[in-house]
Every structure is written in structure tokens, then in C-alpha cells.
Amino acid sequence: MRNPRVKDRLLEMLLNLVARERAGEMIPRGLIKTITGMLFELGQEVYSKDFEQPFLQRSADFYKIESNEYLAQNSAPDYMKKAEQRLHEEEDRVSHYLDARTEPKIKEVAERELVARHMRQLAEMKNSGCIVMLEDNKVEDLARMYKLFKRVTQPTSGLSVIREIMTAHVKTRGTELVQEEEHKGDPVLYVQGLLTLRDKYQQVIEQAFESDKQFTNALNQAFEHFINLNQHSPEYISLFVDDQLRKGMKGTSEEEVEQTLDKVVMLFRYLQEKDVFEKYYKQHLAKRLLGGRSVSDDAERSMIAKLKHECGYQFTSKLEGMFVDMKVSADTQDAFRLANGSSSKVDGIELAVHVLTTGFWPTQVGGKCTLPLQIDKCCEVFKDQYLKQHSGRRRAQIGLQSLAHRLAAAST
DSSP, X not given: OOOXXXXXXXXXXXXXXXXXXXXXXXXXXXXXXXHHHHHHHTOHHHHIIIIIHHHHHXXXXXXXXXXXXXXXXXXXXXXXXXXXXXXXXXXHHHHHHSOGGGHHHHHHHHHHHHTGGGHHHHHTOTTTSHHHHHHTTOHHHHHHHHHHHHTOOSSSXXXXXXXXXXXXXXXXXXXXXXXXXXXXXXXXXXXXXXXXXXXXXXXXXXXXXXXXXXXXXXXXXXXXXXXXXXTTHHHHHHHHHHHIIIIITTTOOHHHHHHHHHHHHHHHHHOSOHHHHHHHHHHHHHHHHHHXXXXXXXXXXXXXXXXXXXXXXXXXXXHHHHHHHHHHHHHHHHHHHHHTTSOOEETTEEEEEEXXXXXXXXXXXXXXXXOOHHHHHHHHHHHHHHHHHTTTOOOOOOSTTOSSEEEEEEEO
């Protein structure tokens, strides 16, 4: 544009109209569109130098002042709503009366001044920042923060600010939980607290953070950190499963059972001492199987299948062998009953025997046990019948002192 005075007056008119629109006034958008179109027809350089560059600088100055003032007087959620509104307005402005090539430039300016400069202050704002939103489950506010911060990629990712704060917060809450006195000695309460905590933040990630895998990984790292601070975690997780499979799953659907087991396996995944868990799990499983206290064989097998998927066949081979022994013992008991005239009684004593494989079952050192003569006679009858069926097989001692079987006898 050759006449400087005309150029300056036209530019100031255009910028004033934009400023008035940002203040909420209705302006003649058609007029601005016509003028900016004429400038562009004179050449892209004319449009850029005579309008676009001053427009971007004036916009940066405007948003720098407005954002500072608004942030000083409002909460983080209110500020983010305002920032979101301004960003949408700029997108709308470009579509109505600016050249499309101006959009990424004004977008960068607005995002820098409204979001990037204030991310840390917004996230850490006292009484309304990210931690408060997490604690109070403010999903809508967290989702807005995620979407705004996601716009920022340079010099560092805006999402890393939220992720860093969330990780530190979850570590703090988790550490408090595993060290709480009320949880000591109560494995069910302890594990339920862990599950509730993880459910809460997993839902936040799904509902507010678009199921972002980096946030899920951060959550997993936080849990792995604090769950191993308590040396009893492997035992407590096994005891929780024991409680669930004994009584906690009565009246629940198969789907609910699977969901509970999946959540427990997730906690198991965090354990560094998985061998300690396996030791306790074998002990608890043995008591459930031998005592007939499990509410569901399907649930038992499902849990073992999940552990096998996590750690491989070697980790669960003995657990699976215990189930095989229970099946073989049931068949052996049926064969004994059939050979004994369809009765499990010997001299009026009901006999029930488990013949177990050494190495599969937990080893317990017990004192020497002398059986009453009537019980001893029952054992001999069973032993003779068992050896007839399994000739040539090395016989384990039949009795309470054996590590390879359990005898249960009750007088009728």
C-alpha cells in the first residue's frame, strides 16, 4: 500500500474492530473480510506486512495482559474456561474474515499467551489446581486441562506437567495407604484400599485423559513404587484372594468375579517379590482345596490361568498339579467306595483320603503322630486297596505325619 497515512489508518481501523469484537461488541465482519481480501489480492507479502504481522503482535499483547489479570483474580477451572473460549473465538475469527494461512499463526500466539506461559501456575494453583481436581474427582475440569495442555508441544509437552503432578500425588496417597496403622493386620482392608485407589485414578485417565497410555504407564509406575514399600504386600494380596475365594464371591456373577481377579492380578504385576506371593498363595490354595472351602473351582482355575499368563507355566505348574491331585484323589475315593461295597465306611468310620504328590504341596514339618487303632486299621484297609490299584508304585506313608496326603476321618 503506497500511501502510509491511508495504510496506517486502515490498519488501526481493522485492529480496533478486532479489539471491539474481543470485548464483546458486534462488528461488521463482512467489511473486514472485504478489506483483508483486497490486501491479499495485492499480494501475500502486502497482506502479511501491512496487516497480519501487526495483528499477531497486537493479539499477543492483548492476551498477555488479559491472561495475567484473569489468572490473578480467578480459579484454575474458571481461567481454563476463559482460555478455551478465547481459543475458539480466534478459530471462528479466522474462518469469517481472515486468510486461512493466518490460522496456525494466531493459534500459536493465543496458545502461547493463554496456556503455555501459565501451565505450571495453573496446575499447581492452591485450592483449585490439578491436585485438588484429582482429589475431588473433577473430571470435567481435568479433561479441559488435558485438552488445553495437549496443545503445547514446545519446548516441552504440556501434558508432562499434568503427568508429573498426578504421578507425585498418587505416590503420596499410595505411600500413606500402605503405611496406615489401621491396615496393618487387615489384609482385606489393605488390598481393597489399593484397588479403590487404582480404580479412582484409572477412571480419571479414561474419562479425563482420553485413556492416554503415557498416563496409564505413569500410574503403574507410581503403584509399583509404593506397593513394594510394604514387605507384607505379597502375603496380603494372597490373603485377599483367599478371602474372596472362600466367601467374598458368593452371590456375585461370573463377570464380577473375573473383574475382581483381573484387578488383583494387576496388583500382583506390581510386586517385585513374586516368589513370595507364590509361596503364600500355594499355602492358602492348599487349605482351600483340602478343606473344601473354595466357593468356585472355576474361579480358582481362572486365577491360576491369569497367573500363568503373567509369569508362565513354571510359575503355576505346582498350583495346577494340586488340582490334578484333587481330581485323582476323588477318583481314588470313588474306586475305594466301589471296592468297599459302595461305602466309604470301615468299621463304622467314614474315611476320606487325599493322596497328594510330594513337591506340589506346601511342606510342613509336624510332630510325630500316633493314630488310634481304629483309624490305623482304616488306613491299612485303604492302603491295601490303593496298592492293588497301583501295583509297583512307591507308596507314601498313609497318615497325618505324611507330607504327601491328608487323611480326614470322622466317626458316624
